[in-house]
Amino acid sequence: MAETTLTHIGRTEPRPAGWQGIAADWSSDQRAFKNVSWGKAMMWIFLLSDTFIFGCFLLSYMTARISTRVPWPNPSEVFALRIGGSDIPLILIAIMTFVLISSSGTMAMAVNFGYRRDRRKTAVLMLLTAALGATFVGMQAFEWTKLITEGVRPWGNPWGAAQFGASFFMITGFHGTHVTIGVIFLIIVARKVWRGDYDVGRPGFFTSRRGRYENVEIMGLYWHFVDLVWVFIFAFFYLW
Amino acid sequence: MAEATANGLGQHALDSAHTHDATTTGVTTAEVHQEHPIKLYLVVWAWLFILSTCSYLVDYFGLHGYLRWSLILIFMILKAGLIVAIFMHMAWERLALTYAIILPPVLVLVFVTMMVFEADYTLLTRMAFFGAGP
Numbered sequence: 001m002a003e004t005t006l007t008h009i010g011r012t013e014p015r016p017a018g019w020q021g022i023a024a025d026w027s028s029d030q031r032a033f034k035n036v037s038w039g040k041a042m043m044w045i046f047l048l049s050d051t052f053i054f055g056c057f058l059l060s061y062m063t064a065r066i067s068t069r070v071p072w073p074n075p076s077e078v079f080a081l082r083i084g085g086s087d088i089p090l091i092l093i094a095i096m097t098f099v100l101i102s103s104s105g106t107m108a109m110a111v112n113f114g115y116r117r118d119r120r121k122t123a124v125l126m127l128l129t130a131a132l133g134a135t136f137v138g139m140q141a142f143e144w145t146k147l148i149t150e151g152v153r154p155w156g157n158p159w160g161a162a163q164f165g166a167s168f169f170m171i172t173g174f175h176g177t178h179v180t181i182g183v184i185f186l187i188i189v190a191r192k193v194w195r196g197d198y199d200v201g202r203p204g205f206f207t208s209r210r211g212r213y214e215n216v217e218i219m220g221l222y223w224h225f226v227d228l229v230w231v232f233i234f235a236f237f238y239l240w
Numbered sequence: 241m242a243e244a245t246a247n248g249l250g251q252h253a254l255d256s257a258h259t260h261d262a263t264t265t266g267v268t269t270a271e272v273h274q275e276h277p278i279k280l281y282l283v284v285w286a287w288l289f290i291l292s293t294c295s296y297l298v299d300y301f302g303l304h305g306y307l308r309w310s311l312i313l314i315f316m317i318l319k320a321g322l323i324v325a326i327f328m329h330m331a332w333e334r335l336a337l338t339y340a341i342i343l344p345p346v347l348v349l350v351f352v353t354m355m356v357f358e359a360d361y362t363l364l365t366r367m368a369f370f371g372a373g374p
Contacts, residue, residue: 231316238299
């Protein structure tokens with residue numbers, strides 16, 4: 001009985017390497033993710049399910065684009081901006097990409113400073129991440145406004161295949177929602193870090209469990225995932 | 241029962257249990273914390289910028305056909321790999337977790353293959369019944 005208890009609080013038995021180790025971890029009477037806390041494992045499993053959601057969105061977009069007889073609107077021209085008298089293709093999307101990558105960078109540094117228990121730097125970097133995320137959402141709102149005024153609707157657009165609008169609003173809208181939720185949670189976690197909740201193990205507002213600096217890393221997992229999804233959207237929707 | 245008790249303990253109690261356990265039994269306790277030098281993140285950050293610029297230039301120079309698609313895919317996979325491996329720390333996680341998370345999305349490719357055939361069939365049917373295009 002005592003043995004069982006100890007394995008459940010993270011003791012790791014010696015394991016063979018590679019596939020044999022994986023099989024041993026997943027065998028009966030085992031906790032599969034030995035040294036991974038439940039918070040982190042659950043976030044990963046949530047992200048896995050979210051991967052399938054975005055995967056299905058991109059799949060349906062692919063299916064619509066292959067199966068239509070009407071030419072697909074050229075994203076390079078649709079998302080061009082007129083700057084200084086000449087059309088620059090995809091420039092807004094490129095800037096959005098750099099903004100989101102930068103926010104991922106600041107988030108990774110926040111996680112690092114969190115484990116070093118540098119409250120001030122962690123909180124500042126998380127707020128910077130949130131600010132970059134909010135900038136991204138703002139630019140997306142600008143992009144939506146531009147396209148809507150140009151006549152793009154979920155059921156049609158001036159340039160080609162009618163499915164373009166539906167795919168665009170669905171995919172970018174769902175991604176933008178993810179970014180918005182991320183920004184809100186970044187601010188919540190940053191406040192907790194700033195107040196020192198994770199130093200004193202103050203109970204959280206929702207589950208009343210004691211927080212620790214790993215929460216910053218779990219928050220970071222979500223944020224990097226949002227950036228990851230954008231990598232795929234950028235490649236398949238905007239560049240393809 | 242004992243499990244419930246262990247989960248109900250505070251973090252400090254858990255930490256002390258860890259060290260106590262490790263010292264008395266000699267079994268290695270794997271650390272969950274992910275601490276890496278800041279420089280690593282800056283290097284990855286720079287690479288993500290470079291790769292993004294490259295994929296943007298693919299569009300800027302208007303490359304076409306298989307060259308365009310293969311370049312887009314290569315830059316996309318490199319970027320995704322860097323984010324997952326370094327930023328999300330997957331490179332340092334236990335293999336059991338890594339495979340549990342990384343393998344299932346690969347199966348999406350099966351779905352992709354199925355839908356490519358399905359979409360091609362739809363297109364052929366549309367062309368057969370509605371003509372080649374407006």
